Amino acid sequence: MDGDSLEGAAPDGTMSRRCIVSGASAPAARMVRFVVGPDALIVPDVDNRLPGRGLWLSADRDMVETAASKRLFAKAARSNVTVPANLADLVADLLRRRCLNHLGLARRAGLVTTGGEKVRAQIATGHVAVLLEAADGSPQERRKFTALAPQAPVVDAFTSSELSAALGRDNVIHVALAEGRLTRTILDDAARYGGLKRPPVI
Template sequence: MANNENHGAVAPAPGTAPDQGRPGRHVPERKCILTGEHDTRASLIRLALAPDGTILPDLRAKAPGRGAWIGVDRAALETALAKGKLKGALSRAFKTGDITIPADLPALIEDGLRRAALDRLGLEMRSGAVLTGSDKISEAARRGRLHLLLHAADASEDGNRKLDQSLRVGQDAEGSDLRGVVIPADRTILSMALGRDNVVHIGVTVPASAVRVADALGRWCGFIGRSESASALRNSSAGSIGAQIEK
């Protein structure tokens, strides 16, 4: 069984996601109602007020009307919900105390982010941007054609290590700690998402697809507290050479 620590780095994905910004382009920011910190829309989660006063996650940030933004992980959100801090912050943001917060709001957000990430993988698979199978991934990695390398949560350490080495060869980064990212989905979940049998490793060969996948997975990993994976995925989305994780 693989170590589920989410060490990781990813191959470069030239270009950036629309919400992550490009040189010379202003990226709008929003403020987290719980921490007061500012960040990009892509890094925060929008909460919307339904007509009946229910607070619901608006993960695509498309719902009409006013919204409130949060930038905390699930554990912090659950604490804020239990202590009443979330209700107070939302009441101020929406200028009304007549709101209902579902007790399972953190679970609704996590489930939505998980579905969005897995759906994105499936879409990119159907577009031809995703490779599965260790041999195909290794060959593409050694040729420098991978822009994102992912490992299932239950992938073997040996399998991860071999593909990570192929990645370093292709990126001319031998001797570094450049490696793929272990994501919080096992091979059964990934196989269902991609419509393939026994998906243990995933390689993304198209830069724009790698950015979209990294964005979706990074939001999910960040919310569930997998900070190292989230950081590595954000670096990929921003077009970085890849995060080097200190041992």
């Protein structure tokens, strides 16, 4: 990430970056990085690995759309750039895939518990760091599970079919994640995805 400007670091070493739209600083893990590609195209770098100077945005759909419409990418890059159409949708899809891929890795690492009774039992052990609840699951059932683990953050950005495909299971509604690096990554990615996904049509 050569050329990125480090705004500061927390005592735990967490990097902070500044949004080119709002000017607000936040942990890099909760923001979205962009770079200018060789063809002057703005490229989302949700893995924070591409070479070049990073242009950072808060993980918010309005911020991405504002940066695109007001030519703030060009201003921050100090050069003419091309912004892909529907950039916010592109970023949201990349984050969705990244989060679900990491969820599959977490299953293979032994951090995942699925199924109503097994999740209840895992909650009873006190070793649940994050709960995932299917977006299309029963609101009543969701409230029951979240009440059992009030200290655990809840991610409800994914449908049952998305969770099932990521975990290689059928009809996944409730998921518990144990503490671990992958769990923290999933929580950060889910927060970013939640800010970028298109609002449901009512």
